[in-house]
Amino acid sequence: MTRTEPQSNYQRALIGLRELIFSGELTAGSDHLETELAERMGMSRTPVREALLTLESQGLVKVRPRRGVRIVPVSAEDMREIYEVLTELESLAAENAARAGYHETELVALANAIDAMDMALKQQDLVAWAAADERFHAELVRLGGNTRIETIVDRMQDQVRRARASTLYIRPKPLQSNEDHRAVYRAIREGNATSARARHRAHRQEAKATLIALLDKHQLKGL
Amino acid sequence: MTRTEPQSNYQRALIGLRELIFSGELTAGSDHLETELAERMGMSRTPVREALLTLESQGLVKVRPRRGVRIVPVSAEDMREIYEVLTELESLAAENAARAGYHETELVALANAIDAMDMALKQQDLVAWAAADERFHAELVRLGGNTRIETIVDRMQDQVRRARASTLYIRPKPLQSNEDHRAVYRAIREGNATSARARHRAHRQEAKATLIALLDKHQLKGL
DNA sequence: GGCATTGACAATGTATGCATTAAAAAATAC
DNA sequence: GTATTTTTTAATGCATACATTGTCAATGCC
Numbered sequence: 001m002t003r004t005e006p007q008s009n010y011q012r013a014l015i016g017l018r019e020l021i022f023s024g025e026l027t028a029g030s031d032h033l034e035t036e037l038a039e040r041m042g043m044s045r046t047p048v049r050e051a052l053l054t055l056e057s058q059g060l061v062k063v064r065p066r067r068g069v070r071i072v073p074v075s076a077e078d079m080r081e082i083y084e085v086l087t088e089l090e091s092l093a094a095e096n097a098a099r100a101g102y103h104e105t106e107l108v109a110l111a112n113a114i115d116a117m118d119m120a121l122k123q124q125d126l127v128a129w130a131a132a133d134e135r136f137h138a139e140l141v142r143l144g145g146n147t148r149i150e151t152i153v154d155r156m157q158d159q160v161r162r163a164r165a166s167t168l169y170i171r172p173k174p175l176q177s178n179e180d181h182r183a184v185y186r187a188i189r190e191g192n193a194t195s196a197r198a199r200h201r202a203h204r205q206e207a208k209a210t211l212i213a214l215l216d217k218h219q220l221k222g223l
Numbered sequence: 224m225t226r227t228e229p230q231s232n233y234q235r236a237l238i239g240l241r242e243l244i245f246s247g248e249l250t251a252g253s254d255h256l257e258t259e260l261a262e263r264m265g266m267s268r269t270p271v272r273e274a275l276l277t278l279e280s281q282g283l284v285k286v287r288p289r290r291g292v293r294i295v296p297v298s299a300e301d302m303r304e305i306y307e308v309l310t311e312l313e314s315l316a317a318e319n320a321a322r323a324g325y326h327e328t329e330l331v332a333l334a335n336a337i338d339a340m341d342m343a344l345k346q347q348d349l350v351a352w353a354a355a356d357e358r359f360h361a362e363l364v365r366l367g368g369n370t371r372i373e374t375i376v377d378r379m380q381d382q383v384r385r386a387r388a389s390t391l392y393i394r395p396k397p398l399q400s401n402e403d404h405r406a407v408y409r410a411i412r413e414g415n416a417t418s419a420r421a422r423h424r425a426h427r428q429e430a431k432a433t434l435i436a437l438l439d440k441h442q443l444k445g446l
Numbered sequence: 447g448g449c450a451t452t453g454a455c456a457a458t459g460t461a462t463g464c465a466t467t468a469a470a471a472a473a474t475a476c
Numbered sequence: 477g478t479a480t481t482t483t484t485t486a487a488t489g490c491a492t493a494c495a496t497t498g499t500c501a502a503t504g505c506c
Contacts, residue, residue: 035457053276053277054279057280066457148379149304151282152308231459267460269459289468
């Protein structure tokens with residue numbers, strides 16, 4: 001009855017495996033057998049194997065000839081790389097969004113995400129905050145109007161999501177963060193492309209610095 | 224005896240299918256049956272199917288439930304998106320490469336690629352020129368030192384390669400192009416990050432404009 | 447005791463067969 | 477002649493079986 005029920009076992013495996021990875025049930029660096037995973041998903045090896053190959057091409061796992069499937073760990077250096085890409089592409093998206101001249105009514109989702117973050121912060125709900133933060137970034141990229149950037153950012157977010165699970169609670173409250181978001185929002189609404197880009201870039205670079213410092217400090221090597 | 228012979232049929236299928244697509248033997252927009260492709264590759268459906276799913280996650284094909292595999296066409300709008308990403312990420316790579324302070328001996332591959340382009344131009348060998356151009360861009364990104372950017376750019380290049388096959392011979396001789404390349408090279412050697420970025424950005428944006436104009440002019444919709 | 451060789455084991459890579467199901471074709475009603 | 481339903485067809489999704497091959501361990505040699 002749920003609307004988005006995927007019909008093929010391949011897709012179920014894809015979604016299921018992603019959840020196992022993001023939830024941490026399959027810990028980073030661990031190895032797993034196709035047979036074992038297939039049993040866990042309640043289907044034969046074939047669709048699971050197909051899903052694993054897809055996940056490999058997305059960099060989440062590594063299929064090693066006869067040694068099982070390794071859940072790829074994300075190092076601090078990896079996060080550095082990922083944030084570099086996110087900074088660059090999201091800034092471009094912000095610039096393009098500003099240039100596109102959206103009407104305020106088209107920016108509702110963006111504004112809502114920011115409000116939701118405020119709300120979550122007041123209620124100390126870090127999980128809700130993280131969800132709203134993702135919504136903001138996803139919407140921003142969507143407004144940028146480049147579908148490849150959407151896809152790439154989405155993929156990078158997958159990796160960030162794994163790091164976030166480990167760092168969310170040791171991270172200082174993201175207060176500054178929302179001022180940045182509002183500044184970006186304003187720049188887009190005013191059609192100020194240069195400012196939108198600069199603001200978002202600064203925002204991302206700060207986030208990067210914060211996260212990297214955390215990772216280094218806590219020696220969180222494999223996420 | 225060849226060194227890089229892939230051992231699994233899955234990998235052979237992956238490489239083989241890519242070649243069929245890039246060479247244009249599988250034309251953009253055309254549909255194909257798994258069985259047919261498997262026979263063509265001389266193997267069973269299983270590895271071919273796995274390869275197709277991987278290619279789908281890379282955006283080269285679209286597997287449609289019971290209507291065959293569609294070779295995804297690349298529109299002018301797609302090329303606009305792709306060049307936007309390439310411009311952004313390669314420029315960052317150039318900046319980082321300059322900042323890394325490479326010694327001249329580490330930049331040999333880059334210089335060689337530029338020379339090869341000169342040579343190819345003199346000999347009117349456009350295919351060799353295109354190959355050297357790819358080498359230059361690949362090496363530049365490698366020097367940038369961000370492996371995610373390498374991967375992403377590589378994937379985008381796949382799409383460009385398809386467009387190039389159609390446009391290489393109707394395109395004006397890329398003369399200006401190599402001056403740009405040399406300027407980027409110089410900036411990197413001198414460690415001038417700002418200049419490296421700016422030069423490369425300008426180069427890519429010009430290339431984008433040229434290509435888009437060509438595509439629009441010749442109404443090359445599906446590549 | 448250490449190292450190499452051989453052999454068993456087991457997980458993967460691949461082929462094959464079958465059930466499902468969508469698309470195409472045919473037949474019927476209007 | 478057109479539209480609708482039924483039938484047929486065939487391509488895919490998946491399960492299963494088998495062959496291949498890397499890994500691990502045990503054995504024998506030095």
